[in-house]
Amino acid sequence: MNASPLLLETRALRLEVAGRVLCESLSLQLQAGECLGVLGQNGTGKTTLLHTLARLRPAHGGEILLQGQSLNAWSRKALATRVGMLFQSSSDEMPASVEETVLLGRHPHLPDWQWEGAQDHALALAALEDVGLQAMAQREVVSLSGGERQRLALAMLLAQQPLLYLLDEPGNHLDIAFQVSTLQLLCARLPTQGAAVCMATHDINLAARFCTRILLLHPQGEPLLGSAQEILTPAILSEAYGCRIGVASAGTRQVFFAE
Amino acid sequence: MRQRHPLVLLSALLLLTAFSFLVSFSSGSANLGISTVLSQLFGQEPGLQQQILFELRIPRSLAGFVTGALLALSGVLMQVLLRNPLADPYILGISGGAAVAALAAILLGASAVWISNAAFAGALLSILIVFGLARGDSTWSSTRLLLTGVVVSAGWGALINILLTTSANNSVYSMLFWLMGDLSQSRVGWISASILLGGLSLMLWQARALNVLARGDLQAAALGVEVSRLKLQLYVCTSVLTACAVTIAGSIGFVGLVIPHMLRLLGARDHRLLIPAAVLLGGSFLMLADSLARSIVAPLQLPVGVVTAIIGVPVFLLILRRTRSGRE
Incomplete structure (x- = not known):
């Protein structure tokens, strides 16, 4: 589609937490300029995935490549100049x-x-x-x-x-104006910096507004990866979240809500 | 703010250190005024005063400075390692292990040198026990380390009480002095000075990484810090510094807890400033406390650990009150 450099690639990535398999084989590619949303119920492994991509925990199988080089081959410091992470909580x-x-x-x-x-x-x-x-x-x-x-x-x-911004619940504690303005600011800079965002969130509407692609994690079964239009449909979301999710149109935007 | 503070604070602390050395040289049962001290230091007239100064006062002052510096530095490091501002160098049971071994040596009638050696061996044993038990799955969780240390410490406490209650009166007196911390028999050699300098250099090198580590293990790793390696360095460093301090002077309380806090209140939260400042202020504080210990009830001497606690308790409570009102 375009010549944006490939920033991050996972090949047959396997994630486990305490012996429970979260995903068997995840293969995804992230290019500069992209904003990937990671959605899914509680406990489906959104944070685990982000931590694995930041090498804060080991993968249980498969491979992660950052700029074509295995994630484990980077020194911790060199890695931190390329991959940055926003955590759900901080210690003060x-x-x-x-x-x-x-x-x-x-x-x-x-x-x-x-x-x-x-x-x-x-x-x-x-x-x-x-x-x-x-x-x-x-x-x-x-x-x-x-x-x-x-x-x-x-x-x-x-x-x-960093080149890869891993955001874990970026909207946490933020009022609605800041949620939108901070992500707008970040996404606007991605093309010039050659950077990409991968954000885990519970807020489907936030993801719908900013993410070009969506990775939807399932409690059972393999994750779905596709463009926002493909994945963000009431049928797919209702199944993934285990509750009926409806959609309403508001001008050019769609608003998702639990029925 | 950041440009002004470091040099101002460090210069003030250097002056304080020089002043504390002079006070420490001149105080004690035999009254040497500061002018006498200065003329002896730079003029050297042979006699009793020179003998007192060079054979008693200077070695003791140096021992006080090095011990205070070791404890304050160790306190700073322990607080980052455990990410707990209330941690002190003794919290992981190092002093407990040293105390049990030193008290056993006193009970056996060992000489001062062997009491020191025993204390160092006991401290090392305690370090290894806590290290072996807390390491577990190599993740170095601060909570696990803290819990292991506190429990091992409680075990040593019980052994200390057994030794105290089953010993003869005259050895109990020596034991109590050791437990309260006392500089009257203390001398420092090249080993302790090198340990202090080595720990200081290693941690100055890692000082910026310590600032990052204070924000949490995961955040530090995400900012490029090799967390396990740094925590191992911290653990070994703070343990050896503490072991060295208790070997010199027994378990002197409060220096390792209060000095880092005083400095943080003075604006030194950046470890690149906090670490050298703690060495200077810790050393000066202990020398001044020791000067008081040997002059307020002269010719008797109080154990310096009592004086540090008497000064340390109110200062610490005051700091705690001030920081709480600062937050609200």
Whole structure:
């Protein structure tokens, strides 16, 4: 279709959690500029898949290639300059300011013994502006609300400048305006950065709005992979979620809801 | 903020360290004023004062500085390792193991050197036990490590009580001094100084990675930190530093807990600043506490661990109150 470089590829990927098989053989390709949505019921392995793609847990079979090279062949640091992850929750036990935290995103880009330079500070500040936290740079992380912490985590990810953005529930704690504006901002940058997004979410409407392709995980059986139009239909969704899901049209958009 | 603080804080701490050394040299039963100390240091007139200074005061001050520095550095590292701001160097039972071995040596009537050797062996034994039990499936969960350490620590506590209740009165007195932490017999050699410098350099090298690790294991791995390797380094480093400190001076409390907190409150949360600052402030704090310990009831001496606790408890409670009101 186009000449976008292949960023990520899985071949016959097998995922297990505590002896339970989540998927037998997943083969998918992700190209620069794409936004892939991962949907499915609770416990179908959305987070497990993202963690496996970020090499935070081992795959139980098959192969993952990042830029044509096996994921395991990358050093942890080199990997972190290409793959970044937004987690569902963060640990804030140790005190830190917003600015200190967002600068951590630059860690993989800096050699040992080197402090963050002017460019790193500029990137960190730009990331804070992107998520609307620039006025809170000196605040303590513990004093932030849940939504502000989620935006901070997102700013840290933006400062990391990976090629593959793995987002686990990016809409968590965010109000509807921020859900849309942050993903809009991210998706708009993908083509120029040569980057791609893979996001796991429970929000079918968020996925419908931003994702070009959908991976739908099933509690039993193999996952479905296809374009958003193919997968996001009431029949397929109702079966995957085990409840009746309807769709309504609102202007040019479709809105999914549980009946 | 970040550009101004590091050098200001570190210079202030260097001045404090120099001041603490002078105070420590001049305090004790024999009154050497600071001017006497300075003239002896730079002029060297032979006599009793010089003998007191070079044979008693300076070695003891150095022992105090190195011990305080070891404990404060170990405290900083233990708090990141366990991702728990209330962790202290003794929480994983290292001091308990050292204490049981040291008390057994006292019971057998061993000399000071052998009590130290026994303490070091006991600390190593405890490190290995906790390491072996907590490693489990190589994932290094902080909770598992903490639980194992706390339980092993409780076991050592029971053994300490058995030793205390079954020993003769005169050895119980020595045992209590050891348990409270005491610098009167302490000397430091090249080994402890090298351990301090080695731990300091290794952790300064990893300092930025420690900042990342404080955000959680998964987040750190996603930002390019080899988490298992770093945690292993942290565990070995903090254990050896603590073992070295308890070997020098017994289990002196509160330095490893309070110093990192004081510095964080002063704005040093970045480990690249916190680590060297903890070494300086920990060393100075223990030297000053020891100066008090040997001058407030002179010619008697209090165990320095009592003084650190007497200063440490109110300071820590105050810090805790301030941080809580800061969050609200």
